[in-house]
Every structure is written in C-alpha cells, then in structure tokens.
Amino acid sequence: MRRLIVPRAGKPEVLQLETVADLQPAAGEVRVRVRAAGLNFADVMARQGLYPDAPPFPTCLGYEFAGEVDALGAGVEASWLGRRVFGLSRFNAQAEQVCVPLAQVFAMPATLDFAQAAAIPxxxxxxxxxxxxxxxxxxxxxxxxxxxxxxxxxxxxxxxxxxxxxxxxxxxxxxxxxxxxxxxxxxxxxxxxxxxxxxxxxxxxxxxxxxxxxxxxxxxxxxxxxxxxxxxxxxxxxxxxxxxxxxxxxxxxxxxxxxxxxxxxxxxxxxxxxxxxxxxHLWHETAKVRIWMQALLDGVEAGWLKPHVHAQFALDEAAQAHQCLEQRQNLGKVVLLP
Ligand SMILES: NC(=O)c1ccc[n+]([C@@H]2O[C@H](COP(=O)([O-])OP(=O)(O)OC[C@H]3O[C@@H](n4cnc5c(N)ncnc54)[C@H](OP(=O)(O)O)[C@@H]3O)[C@@H](O)[C@H]2O)c1
Structure with a gap:
C-alpha cells in the first residue's frame, strides 16, 4: 500500500509517497481502506518540524480518515467487515490503509461522502x-x-x-x-x-x-x-x-x-x-470523545452540521494541499484522497 511520508523537516516539496507491505490489524483493531484523510494545520507544522507531538522523521501523518473496513483484528465482530466508517487515528491516516482500535471508529452517516466524513473528527x-x-x-x-x-x-x-x-x-x-x-x-x-x-x-x-x-x-x-x-x-x-x-x-x-x-x-x-x-492528548478518554461524537452525528442527522470541504487532493498532490493551508487559501477543510 502507498502512504504519504514526511522524510525530514522542510517546505511542502519534501513530501514523498512510499510503498510498504499491507498492514495487519492487531487484536481489537480494524483495518480501513482509506478513501479520504483530513489535512490539519498540525500536519503543516509537523512538516515544518515545529509540532512537538509529531513522531520522529521519517513519518506518516494523519489524524483522521473515512473509508471501508477491509480486515479485522482478533476479537472484532464480523459485522464490521465492509462497513463505511470514519474516525480518529494517532497518525498514519494519510495512506491507503490505516489500522485503528475499534473505539476510535464510527459508522459513517449515509448522507455524507468520504471527504465530508473525513472532515468531521x-x-x-x-x-x-x-x-x-x-x-x-x-x-x-x-x-x-x-x-x-x-x-x-x-x-x-x-x-x-x-x-x-x-x-x-x-x-x-x-x-x-x-x-x-x-x-x-x-x-x-x-x-x-x-x-x-x-x-x-x-x-x-x-x-x-x-x-x-x-x-x-x-x-x-x-x-x-x-x-x-x-x-x-x-x-x-x-x-x-x-x-x-x-x-x-x-x-x-x-x-x-x-x-x-x-x-x-x-x-x-x-x-x-x-x-x-x-x-x-485525549487518547485515554475515548469514552468521553464518543459521547461528543454522538452529539455531532445527531447534528448531521438534524441537518445543522454540514462539513464544508474546500478542496480535495490526491496523495501525490499533497504538497499543493499543504500550500493551500499555509497560504491561507482554504475556506473550511482540505482533504487528501489516497
Ligand atoms: N488543540 C487542538 O486539539 C487542535 C485541533 C485542531 C486544530 N488546532 C489548531 O487550530 C488552528 C486551525 O487549524 P485548522 O486545521 O482548522 O486549520 P485551518 O484553520 O483550516 O487553516 C489555516 C488557516 O489559519 C489561518 N492562519 C492564521 N495564522 C496563519 C498563519 N500564520 N499561516 C497560515 N495560516 C494562518 C488562515 O486563515 P485566515 O488568515 O484567513 O483566517 C488559514 O487559512 C491551528 O492552529 C491548529 O493547530 C488545534
């Protein structure tokens, strides 16, 4: 599978794609075939070498995703396979696959497309x-x-x-x-x-x-x-x-x-x-975060929560996506499409 890599701190041009072996979900995790991954200002600052929470270089960033579950770790109910989901990841979401604990995954509202769902978390x-x-x-x-x-x-x-x-x-x-x-x-x-x-x-x-x-x-x-x-x-x-x-x-x-x-x-x-x-810094509070997400999903259903996607870029256009945020062009969310 292909993933976006920040090999070292630098300008948007440092971003690269690399191909690695398919991921295998651990117990309690699902593997998601990522269709859309959110880009955040934190990713820009991480690429600049200014984000203290980022993993050491070279690294794959990405806090959020939307896609389909295509493999299950031990202990995960079979009904999750094939479901359209979105959720939070501690990095690694800007890739064709991501493995995450089930507690960080939510069923995708049918009214949203993948880019809109990835714009929420x-x-x-x-x-x-x-x-x-x-x-x-x-x-x-x-x-x-x-x-x-x-x-x-x-x-x-x-x-x-x-x-x-x-x-x-x-x-x-x-x-x-x-x-x-x-x-x-x-x-x-x-x-x-x-x-x-x-x-x-x-x-x-x-x-x-x-x-x-x-x-x-x-x-x-x-x-x-x-x-x-x-x-x-x-x-x-x-x-x-x-x-x-x-x-x-x-x-x-x-x-x-x-x-x-x-x-x-x-x-x-x-x-x-x-x-x-x-x-x-809330990975130990997933129960709390799930309650907040439920309130937001109620907002999607009620119609007041409407994710605004400014632009969508393919993974190999990630440099342009970073520039869009850095140059203040975005109105709402910028999304990467692996
Ligand atoms: N603590 C958290 O958990 C958390 C979570 C998400 C985001 N954040 C923070 O929230 C802020 C917004 O994040 P976001 O992902 O939603 O990004 P964003 O606001 O979608 O994109 C960046 C926007 O910030 C404005 N901006 C202000 N100063 C800027 C600068 N020096 N360079 C470039 N743009 C600048 C620009 O808009 P205008 O100039 O037109 O206003 C630009 O379009 C960031 O500081 C991010 O780190 C924190």
Missing part, C-alpha cells in the same frame, strides 16, 4: 470541546472565533449558531462574503490592522463572553483583554509560530515565550476564565 470534536464542553457557550452570549474561515472555525460557527449564540469572527478579507452567507453576524479582517477596535464597535465596547484562539503567543494576551466580565478564552493552537525553514524553531520559541502568564488572582479579579484544548 478533528475539526468538529475540537470545536465541540472548545465551545460546548469547556467554553459552556450560552444562547444569550457572543463568541469571537478567530480564523473563522478555517476547518475548526467553520465547525465552531455551525455549533455556536446551533446553540443560539451571536457569532463574530476574524478572517482574511477575501473570505468575508462567503462567511457572511454562512451566517456570521460580524466579521473583522484581522490582517488589515488590529481587530480590537472593530470588536469594540461590534460589541458597544463590552467585549465577548467566549473567544477561541488558535494563534497563540502574544495574540492570546490580546484575546484575554477582549473578554467581557464572565468571559472565557480557549487556547488551542500556535499558528503564529508557523514558518518553513531555518528560523522556524526560533519563531516557535518566541511564540511560546510570548504567551501570557496567568495568575488565579487576576482571573478572579476580572471574572475571567482560561482553558486549553488539545485533542491529540
């Missing part, structure tokens, strides 16, 4: 954890979603709207018309100048009750300051550190050092909360 579970589980977003509240045009951003938009909240977002200006049509209540082009004055106008100076911030570094300090009393900020990324080439590690260090130091007394004084989300 990372983006929607992250957004659900940020907005619902830890952010506790209420119908009478306003949320600011940074990079609302990205994969997590659009997932968060749909979830926040479903909860009845007012949704504001930052994104590159070229994405605003499409985002407005998707129901965003107020948009800020954060690349044309600081977003805070625009946010103040949109909230009559009050700020918002929830901000989700994937940019990190000193940007997180700005998000904290923009909270209304009782506001919460969810930090879940360090996009500010993204950089191909020799200066990448230095930029990463600067970004991490720029993060705010939070003192509980300060949070208490201002009636604020701060929390962090890392889906890649």
């Amino acid at each position: 990372v983006n929607y579970l992250t957004a659900w954890q940020l907005l619902v589980v830890m952010g506790s977003l209420q119908a009478d509240e306003t949320v600011l979603i940074h990079n609302i045009g990205g994969g997590v951003g659009l997932a968060a938009l749909q979830i926040a709207k479903q909860r009845g909240a007012r949704v504001l977002g930052t994104a590159s200006g070229g994405k605003h018309a499409a985002l407005k049509a998707m129901g965003v209540d107020g948009l800020i082009d954060y690349r044309q100048g600081p977003w805070e004055p625009e946010l103040a106008k949109l909230t009559e100076g009050r700020g918002v009750e929830l901000i989700i911030d994937p940019i990190g570094g000193s940007h997180l300090k700005r998000s904290l300051k923009a909270l209304r009393s009782t506001g919460r900020v969810g930090t879940f990324g360090i996009s500010a550190a993204t950089q191909s080439g020799a200066w990448g590690k230095l930029k990463l260090l600067g970004t991490v050092l720029g993060m705010p130091w939070l003192h509980p007394v300060g949070l208490m004084e201002h009636n604020r909360g701060a929390f962090g989300v890392n889906m890649g």
Whole structure:
C-alpha cells in the first residue's frame, strides 16, 4: 500500500509517497481502506518540524480518515467487515490503509461522502470541546472565533449558531462574503490592522463572553483583554509560530515565550476564565470523545452540521494541499484522497 511520508523537516516539496507491505490489524483493531484523510494545520507544522507531538522523521501523518473496513483484528465482530466508517487515528491516516482500535471508529452517516466524513473528527470534536464542553457557550452570549474561515472555525460557527449564540469572527478579507452567507453576524479582517477596535464597535465596547484562539503567543494576551466580565478564552493552537525553514524553531520559541502568564488572582479579579484544548492528548478518554461524537452525528442527522470541504487532493498532490493551508487559501477543510 502507498502512504504519504514526511522524510525530514522542510517546505511542502519534501513530501514523498512510499510503498510498504499491507498492514495487519492487531487484536481489537480494524483495518480501513482509506478513501479520504483530513489535512490539519498540525500536519503543516509537523512538516515544518515545529509540532512537538509529531513522531520522529521519517513519518506518516494523519489524524483522521473515512473509508471501508477491509480486515479485522482478533476479537472484532464480523459485522464490521465492509462497513463505511470514519474516525480518529494517532497518525498514519494519510495512506491507503490505516489500522485503528475499534473505539476510535464510527459508522459513517449515509448522507455524507468520504471527504465530508473525513472532515468531521478533528475539526468538529475540537470545536465541540472548545465551545460546548469547556467554553459552556450560552444562547444569550457572543463568541469571537478567530480564523473563522478555517476547518475548526467553520465547525465552531455551525455549533455556536446551533446553540443560539451571536457569532463574530476574524478572517482574511477575501473570505468575508462567503462567511457572511454562512451566517456570521460580524466579521473583522484581522490582517488589515488590529481587530480590537472593530470588536469594540461590534460589541458597544463590552467585549465577548467566549473567544477561541488558535494563534497563540502574544495574540492570546490580546484575546484575554477582549473578554467581557464572565468571559472565557480557549487556547488551542500556535499558528503564529508557523514558518518553513531555518528560523522556524526560533519563531516557535518566541511564540511560546510570548504567551501570557496567568495568575488565579487576576482571573478572579476580572471574572475571567482560561482553558486549553488539545485533542491529540485525549487518547485515554475515548469514552468521553464518543459521547461528543454522538452529539455531532445527531447534528448531521438534524441537518445543522454540514462539513464544508474546500478542496480535495490526491496523495501525490499533497504538497499543493499543504500550500493551500499555509497560504491561507482554504475556506473550511482540505482533504487528501489516497
Ligand atoms: N488543540 C487542538 O486539539 C487542535 C485541533 C485542531 C486544530 N488546532 C489548531 O487550530 C488552528 C486551525 O487549524 P485548522 O486545521 O482548522 O486549520 P485551518 O484553520 O483550516 O487553516 C489555516 C488557516 O489559519 C489561518 N492562519 C492564521 N495564522 C496563519 C498563519 N500564520 N499561516 C497560515 N495560516 C494562518 C488562515 O486563515 P485566515 O488568515 O484567513 O483566517 C488559514 O487559512 C491551528 O492552529 C491548529 O493547530 C488545534
């Protein structure tokens, strides 16, 4: 079977395909013939050598997949064979085959195609954890979603709207018309100048009750300051550190050092909360994650959850797929088709 390999840190051109022997599922695992694998910003940062959780090079990345079960490990019920499934994988999903424990696999809704199903796990579970589980977003509240045009951003938009909240977002200006049509209540082009004055106008100076911030570094300090009393900020990324080439590690260090130091007394004084989300550190909590996924699958059935696939690339076009995210072209999800 063929898989996408990152042989070493570098620009998108370093990506290669390699052919390896077919995988054999271990006890309790299924093997999935992958038809679509999600591409995430974490994959871009891993390729740049800036993602601490990535396995050592050379490595096959990929946190999520959709496809058909084509082999079963010992102890797995025969009825799984041939089923259309999607789910989470601890890397290795950007390949023609992936083996995963059954606990990380979900039956695919009949209304979705493989690319749409592969667009769900990372983006929607992250957004659900940020907005619902830890952010506790209420119908009478306003949320600011940074990079609302990205994969997590659009997932968060749909979830926040479903909860009845007012949704504001930052994104590159070229994405605003499409985002407005998707129901965003107020948009800020954060690349044309600081977003805070625009946010103040949109909230009559009050700020918002929830901000989700994937940019990190000193940007997180700005998000904290923009909270209304009782506001919460969810930090879940360090996009500010993204950089191909020799200066990448230095930029990463600067970004991490720029993060705010939070003192509980300060949070208490201002009636604020701060929390962090890392889906890649929840492999021991699959029972919890399955409950969240069930709520999302209910959303697919009810019709409010509609994965937006921006572009699909063959595995041997993976460099273009990485460029699409890196150059901020995507509106929603980028998917690889092995
Ligand atoms: N902690 C977790 O569990 C978790 C899970 C998923 C994702 N994340 C994080 O969430 C963020 C979004 O991930 P995603 O997969 O949904 O990616 P994405 O948002 O679909 O794609 C990247 C988008 O981010 C924006 N962006 C902001 N700063 C950027 C920069 N320096 N270079 C390039 N693009 C930049 C761009 O949109 P605009 O400039 O137009 O806004 C770009 O289109 C990333 O930081 C990722 O690491 C964290």
